[in-house]
């Protein structure tokens with residue numbers, strides 16, 4: 001049956017569809033295919049599904065959307081594709097067309113369109129959720145990436161961390177100056193992300209202290225919101241994603257650098273221009289915005305160029321063996337591979353050991369780990385085995401989402417490793 005539907009987003013990435021030669025190399029790399037062993041899981045199969053949509057031989061049904069959603073957007077296929085096919089971009093575009101043509105279902109409409117873009121309201125609901133969490137859930141470590149994920153995670157046996165009694169932005173001033181006697185060399189904006197703000201505020205405080213101690217004035221703009229990753233990359237709601245992007249661009253307009261501690265937030269914000277720029281003004285603004293974004297390790301190594309002595313390891317971690325999980329969004333999306341390793345190798349107070357397949361996807365991938373938790377756990381099991389093989393005391397990473405997934409998997413396996421953000425190693 002031929003359809004007259006207009007797939008305007010997929011059309012923008014049609015070149016990538018045409019590049020695929022069906023060679024099947026991606027089968028050797030795709031973490032989802034390696035668990036499921038079905039063609040629709042792998043990049044090649046997803047391309048065939050999308051081509052069938054365009055041809056009108058397949059309809060944009062919920063079943064079809066589910067097949068496309070069985071993807072962590074890890075970019076491993078794109079990195080290893082001999083033809084250079086950027087499958088994750090096509091999948092994101094297909095999700096957007098599905099939402100544009102069919103809309104979002106009721107609960108997702110509420111969460112993505114009404115809750116996540118409204119920071120104060122969102123914070124209030126997270127606070128309410130923390131109250132329920134305190135009453136109904138045992139204290140443990142685990143996951144809450146966004147509120148919707150938190151609610152969905154209930155009942156699935158996931159290990160969920162406590163929502164912080166005081167959010168980061170309630171705990172620190174908007175402008176954080178270096179201590180008396182330390183000159184200001186840079187002024188940066190800190191994009192805190194939902195996780196650091198609501199769940200890991202101590203991490204945020206450590207980052208602010210680290211930066212101010214090293215001659216950086218840190219501004220935490222009150223107008224910033226969620227990066228929009230779950231909305232436009234996960235759910236395909238580009239219209240709401242655009243509103244969220246505009247909010248963040250405005251909040252950081254006057255600042256030269258935007259520092260993040262979350263590789264997913266950073267890469268989503270850099271992707272505003274690729275997916276959400278619908279006119280020349282937005283294209284210019286989003287491009288300028290993307291150019292300011294630096295992952296925290298990238299900023300410390302490439303911009304501040306700090307000596308090893310600047311990395312003062314907290315007493316409790318001195319002498320420990322530390323391994324590193326490289327988030328997909330850090331290594332493959334942002335190209336930040338060497339900087340965290342350079343830091344970890346240079347610190348005399350710890351012993352760094354590289355884990356096998358450090359850059360392999362951990363299976364978190366935001367909403368993916370909620371919709372397909374069993375599949376996500378299987379992917380995480382392989383990561384847990386890699387961590388275990390190092391004999392490390394601590395595994396560090398640079399994405400609170402990965403951190404939560406690793407906490408969940410190491411806890412499920414009864415492993416002793418402590419899971420932390422790399423910046424938590426320091427005083």
Ligand code: SF4
Pocket residue numbers: 019020021022023024025026027043044077080081082083084085087
């Ligand atoms: S590796 Fe690239 S060209 Fe080969 S089947 Fe996969 S997506 Fe297509």
Ligand code: SF4
Pocket residue numbers: 029030031032033041042043046070071072073074075076077078087088
């Ligand atoms: S992005 Fe990752 S999970 Fe998705 S098809 Fe490519 S390799 Fe598989």
